[in-house]
Amino acid sequence: MEGSNITNASQGNSYNYSNNTSDHDGNKHTLSSFEVVTCIIISIGLSLTPVAIYAVCSLVRKDHVAPISVINLLISDLIQLCCLIVVVAGEEESIIFKFGFYLYDVGLMASVGFMVCVALERYLVIARPLWYSFERTIKTPVVVCIVVWVLPVFISPIFWINDKVYYIIVATYLLLPLPLFIFSLVGTIKALSASRVPSDEKRRIVGILVLVLLIYMLLFMPTVIWQLGYGNYIISDLSFLFVQLSPLADLFLYVFMRKGTIDKFLASVCCCRMDSNDSSRMDSNDICSSSV
Secondary structure (H helix, E strand, C coil): CCHHHHHHCCCCCCCCHHHHHECCCCCECCCCHHHHHHHHHHHHHHHHHHHHHHHHHHHHHHHCCCCHHHHHHHHHHHHHHHHHHHHHHCCCCCHHHHHHHHHHHHHHHHHHHHHHHHHHHHHHHHHCHHHHHHHCCCHHHHHHHHHHHHHHHHHCCHHHHCHHHHHHHHHHHHHCHHHHHHHHHHHHHHHCCCCCCCHHHHHHHHHHHHHHHHHHHHHHHHHHHHHCCCCCHHHHHHHHHHHHHHHHHHHHHHHHHCCCHHHHHHHHHHHHHHHHHHHHHHHHHHHHHHHC
16 A cells, blocks of 8 residues: 555555445445545546646647646646546555555656646746747657656655655655745746746746645645654545645646636736725715715
């Protein structure tokens, strides 16, 4: 049950689906609350993720820029969702169950790596636009994507060699992106004034960076905290639930990649503020008129 070690750092005691659905005689019970939530996540994710992948590929034809990192991120999410089906339906001691958790580990770690690639690419668009436009070739992102996929494939089997070393490596792997996310966001904001990128593109890039940082902080940091040895089994289950939500959260990246999305969002926020200001002014005018 290796995959639970990435998300809960305990093979025998964390998020045991079979323990939640079976008694000591092996008789199946009704689905647990965690499994119900997992099934809902799987249903939504498997319905929307292929659509998002197709939509991102359509952006390639329109913008003539290949968002390879985003496509690979969505593919890693798709792998996680498919493996969760094996986790819910499979028997804990079966080879298929263990292999499903192995692939889940690979997809989860790969998704974090591709989130870093997305953040760094957006930083380069603002801070190094000339290099990004002229020096960037298709070979570089392809090599980076291969490295991001290969690393988890070799990291996951370490569990069977030394589980304690495995926990430390995974916690380090999941923690390293934090300074890179902060660097990308801060560096992008500093470079905005000198950049010649259109204003709507700037807002779109900053929105993507903020979204990536929020997804990482809210959904992956609880897992890092648990991997480092803090928290109880309640935090363990919650951390697994949070990382299960990451494929759904990644779908918002496609929404933020579409031109005009940020502007519409800001316009709606501004309209709400204007409406609230107008109502407050009307209230104050009514008070003044009544006092007169």
